[in-house]
Amino acid sequence: MIEQLNSFFSTLSGMVWGVPVLALLVGTGIILTVRLRGLQVRKLLYALGMMFGNHDDEPGDISHFQALMTALAATIGTGNIIGVATAIYWGGPGALFWMWLAAFFGMATKYGEGILAVKYRVQDEHGEMNGGPMYYLELGLKQKWLGVAFAAFACIAALGTGNMIQANAIAGNLKALGIEPIWSGMVCGIATAAVILGGVKRIGKITSYIVPSMAFVYILGCLIILFRFSSQVPQAFAMILDGAFNGTAASGGFAGAAVMLAIRKGISRGVFSNEAGLGTAPIAAAAAKTKEPVEQALVSMTGTFIDTICVCTLTGLVLIVTGVWNSGAEVVTMTGNAFSIGMPGKWGGFIVSFGLIFFAYSTILGWGYYGEKCFEYLFGIKAVLPYRILWIILVPVGAVAKLDLLWNASDCFNGMMIIPNLIGLIGLSGVIVSETNKYLDKLKKNRTP
Numbered sequence: 391m392i393e394q395l396n397s398f399f400s401t402l403s404g405m406v407w408g409v410p411v412l413a414l415l416v417g418t419g420i421i422l423t424v425r426l427r428g429l430q431v432r433k434l435l436y437a438l439g440m441m442f443g444n445h446d447d448e449p450g451d452i453s454h455f456q457a458l459m460t461a462l463a464a465t466i467g468t469g470n471i472i473g474v475a476t477a478i479y480w481g482g483p484g485a486l487f488w489m490w491l492a493a494f495f496g497m498a499t500k501y502g503e504g505i506l507a508v509k510y511r512v513q514d515e516h517g518e519m520n521g522g523p524m525y526y527l528e529l530g531l532k533q534k535w536l537g538v539a540f541a542a543f544a545c546i547a548a549l550g551t552g553n554m555i556q557a558n559a560i561a562g563n564l565k566a567l568g569i570e571p572i573w574s575g576m577v578c579g580i581a582t583a584a585v586i587l588g589g590v591k592r593i594g595k596i597t598s599y600i601v602p603s604m605a606f607v608y609i610l611g612c613l614i615i616l617f618r619f620s621s622q623v624p625q626a627f628a629m630i631l632d633g634a635f636n637g638t639a640a641s642g643g644f645a646g647a648a649v650m651l652a653i654r655k656g657i658s659r660g661v662f663s664n665e666a667g668l669g670t671a672p673i674a675a676a677a678a679k680t681k682e683p684v685e686q687a688l689v690s691m692t693g694t695f696i697d698t699i700c701v702c703t704l705t706g707l708v709l710i711v712t713g714v715w716n717s718g719a720e721v722v723t724m725t726g727n728a729f730s731i732g733m734p735g736k737w738g739g740f741i742v743s744f745g746l747i748f749f750a751y752s753t754i755l756g757w758g759y760y761g762e763k764c765f766e767y768l769f770g771i772k773a774v775l776p777y778r779i780l781w782i783i784l785v786p787v788g789a790v791a792k793l794d795l796l797w798n799a800s801d802c803f804n805g806m807m808i809i810p811n812l813i814g815l816i817g818l819s820g821v822i823v824s825e826t827n828k829y830l831d832k833l834k835k836n837r838t839p
Contacts (some may be wrong), residue, residue: 403798407805411808412657419496430498437688449519449680451678453594457689466605483626484631484633484635485633485656486630487634496661504686504688504691522672523537542764543806543810552754552760557750557787566743571790575789578786582781585755586778586781596755622710664693708729726738726742729741
């Protein structure tokens with residue numbers, strides 16, 4: 391029975407993440423990019439400065455920065471370390487180019503999600519802000535059934551992708567250090583409880599420490615390796631561009647990849663990494679302290695830039711310059727091997743292993759908030775505490791369980807979240823453009839002497 395279910399979800403996952411959905415994802419980003427006249431380029435520097443703004447006197451639960459870190463907590467992690475390795479393993483160096491392209495248009499998608507999240511958010515009985523696709527599908531698009539569908543898919547995906555799979559990754563890394571999964575699972579469960587039970591304010595506070603700290607250490611490690619292999623960096627970029635349009639011939643332990651495979655793996659792994667279009671990040675964006683939907687949308691947009699354009703690019707370059715990408719190494723060990731080659735002593739492996747542990751833990755926190763808000767939308771505020779308790783219990787369960795079936799099932803529901811969310815973004819694209827023009831006009835008037 392388990393094998394049949396696993397086969398069913400594996401087949402369904404291939405269909406859900408097929409070319410039509412990937413085309414819809416990129417197509418939505420292209421539509422918004424054109425209608426917003428390339429806002430992700432024109433306002434990127436302004437957006438990066440906006441994330442540190444102080445809006446304590448405005449409605450919301452957490453700061454712009456904390457909302458961004460909560461969203462990044464759920465994205466920076468296995469997608470940046472293992473996801474990039476997966477894309478290059480199957481699609482060659484050219485897959486990285488298509489990750490960039492997906493991220494470029496994904497920035498416009500993430501921006502649109504941020505505007506709608508704040509514009510259509512509501513306040514619950516405890517005074518917390520609730521928002522995200524379920525609310526803009528119901529209140530903006532007037533299609534509650536789509537909001538219910540999104541929330542249901544997200545609740546199921548959260549328990550797998552955001553909880554048990556992450557706990558399993560933490561346990562796997564610590565087992566290599568001699569710590570049994572049952573003990574690492576229990577400790578991780580206690581650490582999760584200490585944060586999750588405090589709600590979004592505590593999640594925002596903790597992730598605002600963990601995410602920047604670990605991202606800084608990981609990025610620094612990448613830069614050290616690229617400096618040591620600096621003579622090979624220009625060739626790496628040449629391989630990326632050539633592989634993107636001509637495919638990559640077989641070499642070393644690499645089987646070769648056609649252009650179509652590079653495109654598919656690059657786009658799908660890019661979405662897996664930055665979650666643009668998935669509909670999760672706007673749930674965190676809705677909690678930000680702001681009166682202006684555009685301000686938080688701009689901050690949300692920077693998440694895709696940081697996650698994919700910066701962190702994924704560095705990972706990809708490290709894999710290429712160290713030669714690990716075509717060494718025949720297994721996907722799960724590729725990035726660790728590259729860091730071990732690129733850095734002296736055991737520092738490289740240490741950075742990757744502990745980076746995965748802390749990134750996975752922060753993902754549990756970020757997705758815990760996403761799942762909670764979707765659960766509250768479906769069943770009301772009284773369901774929040776039971777959901778938090780279930781979330782905490784599943785952490786040690788995930789640490790010791792075999793998760794092949796859960797991987798495939800979660801992958802399906804992740805993909806199924808995309809469809810109602812993109813329907814909302816396309817249907818409400820006029821609202822996104824209108825809110826943007828209104829804010830930019832006001833900004834221009836305020837700057838005019």
